[in-house]
Amino acid sequence: xxxxxxxxxxxxxxxxxxxxxxxxxxxxxxxxxxxxxxxxxxxxxxxxxxxxxxxxxxxxxxxxxxxxxxxxxxxxxxxxxxxxxxxxxxxxxxxxxxxxxxxxxxxxxxxxxxxxxxxxxxxxxxxxxxxxxxxxxxxxxxxxxxxxxxxxxxxxxxxxxxxxxxxxxxxxxxxxxxxxxxxxxxxxxxxxxxxxxxxxxxxxxxxxxxxxxxxxxxxxxxxxxxxxxxxxxxxxxxxxxxxxxxxxxxxxxxxxxxxxxxxxxxxxxxxxxxxxxxxxxxxxxxxxxxxxxxxxxxxxxxxxxxxxxxxxxxxxxxxxxxxxxxxxxxxxxxxxxxxxxxxxxxxxxxxxxxxxxxxxxxxxxxxxxxxxxxxxxxxxxxxxxxxxxxxxxxxxxxxxxxxxxxxxxxxxxxxxxxxxxxxxxxxxxxxxxxxxxxxxxxxxxxxxxxxxxxxxxxxxxxxxxxxxxxxxxxxxxxxxxxxxxxxxxxxxxxxxxxxxxxxxxxxxxxxxxxxxxxxxxxxxxxxxxxxxxxxxxxxxxxxxxxxxxxxxxxxxxxxxxxxxxxxxxxxxxxxxxxxxxxxxxxxxxxxxxxxxxxxxxxxxxxxxxxxxxxxxxxxxxxxxx
Numbered sequence: 040x041x042x043x044x045x046x047x048x049x050x051x052x053x054x055x056x057x058x059x060x061x062x063x064x065x066x067x068x069x070x071x072x073x074x075x076x077x078x079x080x081x082x083x084x085x086x087x088x089x090x091x092x093x094x095x096x097x098x099x100x101x102x103x104x105x106x107x108x109x110x111x112x113x114x115x116x117x118x119x120x121x122x123x124x125x126x127x128x129x130x131x132x133x134x135x136x137x138x139x140x141x142x143x144x145x146x147x148x149x150x151x152x153x154x155x156x157x158x159x160x161x162x163x164x165x166x167x168x169x170x171x172x173x174x175x176x177x178x179x180x181x182x183x184x185x186x187x188x189x190x191x192x193x194x195x196x197x198x199x200x201x202x203x204x205x206x207x208x209x210x211x212x213x214x215x216x217x218x219x220x221x222x223x224x225x226x227x228x229x230x231x232x233x234x235x236x237x238x239x240x241x242x243x244x245x246x247x248x249x250x251x252x253x254x255x256x257x258x259x260x261x262x263x264x265x266x267x268x269x270x271x272x273x274x275x276x277x278x279x280x281x282x283x284x285x286x287x288x289x290x291x292x293x294x295x296x297x298x299x300x301x302x303x304x305x306x307x308x309x310x311x312x313x314x315x316x317x318x319x320x321x322x323x324x325x326x327x328x329x330x331x332x333x334x335x336x337x338x339x340x341x342x343x344x345x346x347x348x349x350x351x352x353x354x355x356x357x358x359x360x361x362x363x364x365x366x367x368x369x370x371x372x373x374x375x376x377x378x379x380x381x382x383x384x385x386x387x388x389x390x391x392x393x394x395x396x397x398x399x400x401x402x403x404x405x406x407x408x409x410x411x412x413x414x415x416x417x418x419x420x421x422x423x424x425x426x427x428x429x430x431x432x433x434x435x436x437x438x439x440x441x442x443x444x445x446x447x448x449x450x451x452x453x454x455x456x457x458x459x460x461x462x463x464x465x466x467x468x469x470x471x472x473x474x475x476x477x478x479x480x481x482x483x484x485x486x487x488x489x490x491x492x493x494x495x496x497x498x499x500x501x502x503x504x505x506x507x508x509x510x511x512x513x514x515x516x517x518x519x520x521x522x523x524x525x526x527x528x529x530x531x532x533x534x535x536x537x538x539x540x541x542x543x544x545x546x547x548x549x550x551x552x553x554x555x556x557x558x559x560x561x562x563x564x565x566x567x568x569x570x571x572x573x574x575x576x577x578x579x580x581x582x583x584x585x586x587x588x589x590x591x592x593x594x595x596x597x598x599x600x601x602x603x604x605x606x607x608x609x610x611x612x613x614x615x616x617x618x619x620x621x622x623x624x625x626x627x628x629x630x631x632x633x634x635x636x637x638x639x640x641x642x643x644x645x646x647x648x649x650x651x652x653x654x655x656x657x658x659x660x661x662x663x664x
């Protein structure tokens with residue numbers, strides 16, 4: 040129960056913990072903290088068991104098509120109206136293949152007494168997290184049949200509470216973390232601790248672990264491309280219908296439901312569809328505004344809400360409101376995580392939870408429909424790649440003690456240096472990469488800061504390639520982690536219609552120029568939004584609000600950052616290069632960012648370092664060190 044209660048914020052309504060004697064001397068322990076959404080009665084309690092006692096389940100998430108599946112499973116004698124029991128019935132009928140029929144967000148743990156297997160299933164894109172720790176392994180971390188154990192949880196907290204938890208930090212992931220600001224599955228910050236990758240089934244039996252990928256971004260993209268939708272009107276109508284169905288599925292709940300509404304295209308579209316589904320009953324919508332008027336966009340959300348007829352609530356926050364949450368980051372983001380948008384996400388989640396238990400969001404519109412500004416840059420970089428190759432060759436000419444390439448203007452230098460076929464869409468400031476590398480003491484098999492995997496996508500168009508890469512990395516590793524932890528901090532369930540199985544797979548069939556059309560990003564998604572909301576309410580320049588990291592780090596967090604970068608402390612810690620980091624942080628505190636011409640984004644690196652050290656301090660304190 041102690042491990043289970045580390046996650047009371049994820050499930051304050053009920054708790055269950057049970058132990059089962061298994062074969063070969065193993066014991067299976069299942070525990071769950073429940074946030075009651077479907078069937079609020081005790082019939083929804085977990086662990087839940089099949090009537091014949093063969094199967095036990097604990098799980099986090101929602102199976103949105105559980106009512107449809109229930110019709111197919113009419114031979115099973117259901118006693119509850121919740122989706123957990125549907126998982127049990129589906130497994131008994133279809134075995135592990137049942138996961139192909141689930142449309143939802145889920146991390147499922149299932150014990151089958153007949154096969155003596157513990158089976159873990161994670162949803163296709165990794166909305167719901169699942170960590171596991173392998174105990175008593177071989178020197179290389181591999182399993183030892185008959186001996187290795189496994190401890191799992193929706194967060195790292197319960198895993199770290201295990202008395203046999205291994206405390207060894209993985210030195211090899213830290214440089215990539217500093218650069219990317221998150222740690223992507225299957226890696227974690229600890230040795231022998233992993234995240235189950237999206238679209239994966241793990242099976243643990245008698246100390247042996249097997250892994251099966253049942254859904255893959257690359258494979259599904261190419262499969263769907265075999266049947267492309269080439270007519271724009273057909274694509275728009277098809278996507279609109281699927282979004283309507285996906286949103287309706289996510290509105291099934293026995294508790295109050297609302298929607299985030301920022302006033303941008305994605306959240307406005309999802310809110311509009313949800314309001315359409317409710318008819319005359321106003322949808323509860325929520326947004327945050329900023330007291331700093333040059334950043335505030337809450338008025339646009341309020342205008343959209345008035346047009347749609349929603350019951351809208353805005354919370355105006357100041358810099359202090361955000362700053363006050365900094366100290367809670369290591370508590371709710373179990374491993375180092377430095378996407379500063381986590382802070383406003385926590386605030387809007389706090390606001391929504393005052394009124395509802397479930398909230399809809401517009402997340403993933405950018406990744407699946409080409410919405411990020413980086414996709415403009417990627418397109419331009421591909422058009423300049425041949426010139427960059429020539430500039431790189433010429434740039435090798437010696438110029439005194441340097442090469443000519445080192446004297447190129449910053450933008451030319453970036454394009455010229457972008458020669459690695461595995462990282463073509465991940466170009467950036469070489470000096471920034473070098474600073475991230477120099478911050479960390481060398482370790483065996485250090486992970487590269489970029490993902491050297493682009494050739495696996497088999498796509499010539501750099502925009503599409505980068506979108507697929509983001510679906511494999513940035514979306515599940517950063518965006519969905521941020522939304523999950525920020526919302527669950529307040530016991531709020533967040534549901535994302537764009538991440539519906541049918542929507543994701545249909546998006547792969549849509550022609551790319553329907554998404555990126557004459558320089559307009561998310562073209563087809565915007566066009567659907569215009570069916571609900573006048574263009575003038577949506578088409579506006581983004582003001583953009585960034586958490587003032589530099590100001591904080593050089594102001595109220597200066598003393599803490601300086602202590603984290605103290606040379607003697609860093610030497611004792613044994614993770615970072617004490618001399619380099621001490622000088623770099625000192626330079627940043629004195630002079631600020633290096634500026635765009637240098638590529639030395641000191642505030643971003645310093646924030647990544649700060650978040651790591653804040654996490655490290657909390658973790659060591661909890662370990663009694």
